[in-house]
Every structure is written in structure tokens, then in C-alpha cells.
Amino acid sequence: xxxxxxxxxxxxxxxxxxxxxxxxxxxxxxxxxxxxxxxxxxxxxxxxxxxxxxxxxxxxxxxxxxxxxxxxxxxxxxxxxxxxxxxxxxxxxxxxxxxxxxxxxxxxxxxxxxxxxxxxxxxxxxxxxxxxxxxxxxxxxxxxxxxxxxxxxxxxxxxxxxxxxxxxxxxxxxxxxxxxxxxxxxxxxxxxxxxx
Numbered sequence: 055x056x057x058x059x060x061x062x063x064x065x066x067x068x069x070x071x072x073x074x075x076x077x078x079x080x081x082x083x084x085x086x087x088x089x090x091x092x093x094x095x096x097x098x099x100x101x102x103x104x105x106x107x108x109x110x111x112x113x114x115x116x117x118x119x120x121x122x123x124x125x126x127x128x129x130x131x132x133x134x135x136x137x138x139x140x141x142x143x144x145x146x147x148x149x150x151x152x153x154x155x156x157x158x159x160x161x162x163x164x165x166x167x168x169x170x171x172x173x174x175x176x177x178x179x180x181x182x183x184x185x186x187x188x189x190x191x192x193x194x195x196x197x198x199x200x201x202x203x204x205x206x207x208x209x210x211x212x213x214x215x216x217x218x219x220x221x222x223x224x225x226x227x228x229x230x231x232x233x234x235x236x237x238x239x240x241x242x243x244x245x246x247x248x249x250x
């Protein structure tokens with residue numbers, strides 16, 4: 055009798071709280087800031103979280119408040135730790151996972167847990183990245199299509215691809231991905247033709 059497949063959650067599919075996103079929104083600056091983070095799936099709203107950011111001399115934390123399944127209310131703090139950069143100027147912030155105490159720049163809200171936590175805080179049923187679950191046969195396909203994903207993610211109208219005749223960092227990364235995809239194309243074509 056065949057084994058029943060299990061489809062574990064992946065970090066790519068669930069709600070996440072990212073410090074880089076908060077920095078882009080201008081929320082990681084001294085003072086008190088309040089906002090609402092909203093998520094959607096396939097164009098439909100899938101959730102929202104109230105967020106207060108407190109960055110003062112004596113305390114630094116994020117306060118999250120939300121309701122899950124219209125029944126359970128959550129209201130808790132995630133401490134922020136400011137770590138001096140290795141350049142000697144300024145700080146880099148890390149969130150302290152409320153479950154495991156690990157430093158993190160991204161926390162995940164897994165179904166059935168109720169709190170945002172580090173991806174390794176879920177014990178034996180850890181949270182995987184999607185690329186970790188790909189079969190070896192088709193592992194190259196994700197990198198082949200990564201060029202399109204990265205382009206959609208980083209390209210904004212008016213964003214420069216070159217500066218003083220040289221490719222910008224994000225565009226240079228995209229070009230390298232394109233070169234990898236071109237190198238993989240013959241092998242992928244051969245592999246896919248073998249399955250016909």
C-alpha cells in the first residue's frame with residue numbers, strides 16, 4: 055500500500071514579518087509608529103495584523119495585535135535587538151523570536167501556532183523553504199524560472215539598470231541568473247524531451 059503523501063508548509067507560502075519590509079516602509083526609525091500589515095493570496099485579502107513599532111532609547115520592540123479565525127485574539131511584543139554593524143557606524147536590527155529566543159530578520163506565522171516565530175522554532179515539524187522540497191530531477195527548473203520572479207520582484211518603473219555605464223547590483227544579479235538559466239537550457243530541454 056503506498057504511503058500517504060504529506061505536504062509540509064513552506065516558508066514561501068505562509069505569512070511572514072520581514073524587517074526589510076518594515077525598513078522600506080520607513081518604520082525602523084526612532085519614535086513610535088503604527089500601521090496595519092495586510093496579506094493577500096491570488097488577489098484576495100487573506101489577513102491583516104496591527105503593528106506598533108517602538109524605537110526609543112530605553113526600549114525597542116514590535117507590538118503585534120490580531121485575531122485568528124474570528125475567535126482567538128493575540129497581543130504580544132517582539133523585542134528588537136540593535137547590533138552594531140561591522141562598518142563601525144549605525145546599527146542593524148534583529149527580531150528576537152518569542153518562541154525560541156533566536157535572532158531573526160524574518161518571522162513566520164504557521165497555521166495552528168498563532169504566533170510569529172523563527173522558522174526553526176517549530177520543533178520536529180520544521181518549516182522548509184520550497185527549494186528544499188524539490189525533487190532532484192526537476193531542481194534546476196526553479197533556477198531556470200527564477201529570472202522572471204526576480205525581475206517582477208525588483209523591477210519598478212524608472213528603476214535604473216545601469217549607473218555610469220555599469221550594471222547596478224540588482225541588475226548584475228539578474229544578469230548572472232540569466233546566464234545560469236541559459237547554461238541550464240540544453241540540459242532542461244533534454245530532460246523534458248525524455249519525458250515525452
